[in-house]
Amino acid sequence: MTMTSYSSAFRPYSAAFSARVLVGWALMAGLLDGLSRGRERRGAAGVEHRGLRASGEPATADLAQGAPAKMPADPFPPEVDTASLMEAAAAMHRQGQFGPASGLYSEVLRRDPSHAEAYHQLGLVAMQVRQPEKAAELFALALGAGPPTAAMYANFGEALMALGRRFEAVGEYTRAIEMQPDLAEAYGRKGDAELALGRVADARLSFEQALARKPGLASAHLGLGGALSAEGRFDAALAAFQAAAALNPSSLAAHFNRGNVLRALGRVDEAIASYDAAIALNPEFAIGHHNRAFCLLQAGRLAEGFAEYEWRAKCPTFEDPRYGLPNRWTGAEDLAGKRLFIFPELFLGDVIQFSRYATMAAARGAKVTLGAPKALHGLLRGLTGEIDLVDEGATPDFDLQAPLMSLPHAFGTTLENLPGVARYISADPARVAKWRERIGPEGLKIGVVWQGSTQPYALPLARSFPLSMLARVGAIPLVRLISLQKVNGLDQLESLPAGMTVETLGDDFDPGPDMFMDTAAAMEACDFVITPDTSTAHLAGALGVRTLVALPYVADWRWLMGRTDSPWYPYMWLYRQTERGVWDGVFAEIENRLWAELA
Template identity: 35%
Template sequence: MATIQDALAAAVRHHQSGNLAAAARLYRRILEITPEQSDALHLLGLVARRAGQGGAALRLMIRALRIDPAIAEARLNLGNLLRDQGHAAGAEAAYRNAVALRPDFAAAYENVGGLLRGLSRPADARDAYRRAIRLSPAGSEGHAGLGNVLQEGDDLQDAVASYARAIAIDPTNMAVCNNLGIALRSLDKTGAGAEAATAWHRRAVALNPYFAAGYSSLGLALQELGRLEDAAHAHARAVAVDPGFAGGYANHGNARLNQNRLIEAVTGFRRAVAIDPAGPDARRNLGMALLVGGRFEEGWREYEWRLRCKDAPAQAAMPKPRWTGEPPDGRRILLHGEQGLGDSLQFCRYVPLVAARGGRVILGVPAPLKRVLAGLPCVERVVSGQLGTDDFDLHLPMLSLGEVFGTQMDTIPHRVPYLSAEPDLVARWGERLKGLARDGGGLKVGIVWAGSPTHGNDRNRSIGLAPFARLAAIPGVSLVSIQKGPTEGQAANPPGGFPLLNLSPDIKDFADTAAIMANLDLVVCVDTSVAHLAGALGVPVWVLVPFAPDWRWMLDREDSPWYPTMRLFRQERPQHWDDAIDRLERALCERAASLPLRQNGASDMPILAPVSWGELLDKITILDIKTERIADADKLANVRREREALLAVAVKADTARPEVAELIDGLRAVNTTLWEVEDEIRDCERAKDFGPRFVELARQVYHTNDRRAALKRDLNRLLGSELVEEKSYQAY
């Protein structure tokens, strides 16, 4: 060995060239000769860190600083080691000591910024990065780090500028190229942002073909552009280069879910969960994939992970115990909304079930829902805004009610209406709608063409007002705007000037919307809260559903198990509404044509025969059974048309009362039995088998019909029917 300094210089050359083993040997020989050589201790500590020997590295760094406390670089690297081991306070102190020793030490400020960003102290992190940039404007790390903080704070324009400056300094930084793409995609949701982002993500993976996060970001950008198959391939490449990348599997699952390829989606989510069982996003998305496929038991359970996601509502964490379905014994249960308005409208149906278990129900919902939910049976109080902790005993997010009650497809509380409009409001809005229908009669159809623009899927579900011009041209159809939100102004000047009664400006909240719906024949809307309101009121409603639907609309069906009066018109291809609107237009033409015109001849008048409530509800339960059991499309269309017409009358009865609901359930069960008995009797007839089983079935018919008559009689009594059906048979 020449001199210690010559040996140290040789070791540093090996270190810088990546020959760490040779560097370590020289550092150790130096320390054998000069144990107090602080530079060798410091640099050997860096080698140990690179080798994953954090404890040894930390000991070497501390020894170096005891010998020479003024080595600013060693203070910086001590901070890095402490940060590696989760000692944030110690790391920050080490970085601060480094800049105290060297006030122009830009790298120390950069590391302070990174640490503070990780500690969710964005303002302090910004200050640190800006100080680093002032000290070293030509350093790319300061600009890149500032871009990260700005992006996380949604200051996207400035984030893009910071990333661009970092790339101008170092065009080979794959991470910054990737982050610039992410910022561009978030900044511009029109599609142009995703197009620009795609180029940057491709550049990132070109710089490093093994950059898994870059492939995953590319997949997300392609997904926004509607290039779902390309997106899935990009996510598959991400997990191919990094099989332990949970986010890559989850993103691949999302791409497949958007293609309605449920088996592959579920597989992707399960792989993500296997790698990271505590990752809430993959588990929430697994829950949604299972729910859309009708696998409710596991779906509800996994969907509960939504409450741990970053975008979970603040009220998901409450100071009172969560209700888990145990007997409440008269305790006050706060059921609170957590996502959109439609979710509250959908899940408030469970309120009578909670009350039936002994709970005193308080509903916590946004202000626009307060009036319309005030009349919900079994609700003690409806509140919006803050509620004192002394005002309730237990709580539950409303979307957790499905899991608490173990809801399955055949146990969905699907009876409607469970909400009702205020009679005075119905009368007031009825005056506005008088004389609306054209051609001497016709259909009054309420329309909604857009949801909230802040909704994550709004680009796929909202369609604009223009497509409704085709519906306005149908003879016998009058359109009414009940749209609310940023796009409601379009109703004042419809595209092409088609006729449209604009009620939107005067609608204050959902109570007004409900009262308008009570005066309409049909609601046609996109997938938004209005669809849920119409369904809850038992109003006929046709919903335009995007290709990859929200979980509650499921797949491959035109009806909804949640809302008996709802009909779904689905996109056949992503981003293309023409087919769905064509089908809806044809259906509306048929519906309008089937209405009798109001002329002078008696034969042209509609048949309006008064019946008892029991008879009407009995007929509706039979139609319910037919919708489940008839496969022929033409017959099913007739059944649904008849059912919708009868439900429009049935909404006037208080069928949500628990004792009434129980009788309706009994009628449905009785009529199901009669359906099955009739099938068996016909089997016997075909086989010419008139033996004991045939006799037993024949006897079952009149026994079951007697039970049916008793149920109808009880319904007439409870609902105060003026007409009462009577039977007179000899006793048996």
């Protein structure tokens, strides 16, 4: 899972007018988008309202929970001036009596349709009862009525943020800052908007400006940590999140993001402690459990980790309705003679790695049906045992069912009993013969892959390496580098270092809809495969091909920590960066390994 940022739910601004209660809107990002809205804002649930009219005819609002206040046509004698009405409205507003308060603000506007502060306060009520679109209209009317204030601009920015109009929100926060340069919160929220827009450097500067004005602003430390994380400056980000947690120990966001950064630094035990702190604040915080599970798995605590990973079904983006199917196989039920449906999760590499559990279920007597992307069916027909395949979205009849990634938990997987079989998928024999003949027997044949997915989720993982890193390996006498790369990264073949040669396998190499069929066969025709952490690593491991995997400084959980072997794949060896982003040492070790092979 990629690192994500989780911002606190409400951020109050201070302002001069006694009734001003600006409630900041959450800025959520990535997998966490919308997660807190149903949980951290539970106190506002159930508020009913029929809306506000903003065009010179404000409603006597039905904004409070329960029945609206019943207002006479003209409940106040003329001698009760608008200032007194505003003060009375402010008192009700502070007490959360939104209906009566909005009624009084509306009375002010009935008397004075150009009263900017009444529009402003009605906008705040609309924000508090979750009507950001109406709030934006009211804040615009307040600014139009004038004279504008910094708070009006900042609050307009809040409404725009709630509507996802972040670019416009930056403009409103900027106007607030121009009017009131010491408004630290506006700098912070401007940073939130810039960060959401991907303007990371601008965001960092905004957070720094906020903290220069108000060093104790926890939300700005939180935002700064997010910007520094996006820049890969994890040590500095950790300091920012620690400051946020110290200033606001009840901030779930600070503890969670601190855990994410500690995980990125490889400090897994400390990351677990931070996730524990976040979960203590909200035991139902599913994404916290999810990330904690990955740390437990990375630490080799597989039984705990796979149990904790069951929380994923409650996380955003894990939206497959089949998580709610009845008759879940938990490992306790007898499989003999039962129809077990396994539906797929995550990505191609996960399907390849964990399809071994389908063969284990078949060995227990289950009639297994495995869902998988259609493009993998040709490959997965080579699974050991009798496995029926259906398309990834299908749901056949079943007696028992399980998500693919729940099988390790159901089988009680630990490091001691992990099913690290030497080979559980076989390539098509006819294709193997074809590619053995095409490749030929000469030399030490090394199939190479260098580029993994270029999807947004994958890029921050920094798993791919430049093809040129294999130049010294290719210079070893008798070594032949044979490209198994598909699609992404092929352009690097056109700019190889002088003297470097990489053989390609032609246009008929995996050209059709079936993925990996030729790749698997070509792997079996090679002596080694060198690959980053991508689906081809799992394919080579499942085939039992000798595989050298180049791993980043902090690798995915399945490669555990500090190990040079993989319990999942007996014929796999792991080579890890010792410095973040630096591959030289990795390929020096791989070169030494191959020299030893030829000795």
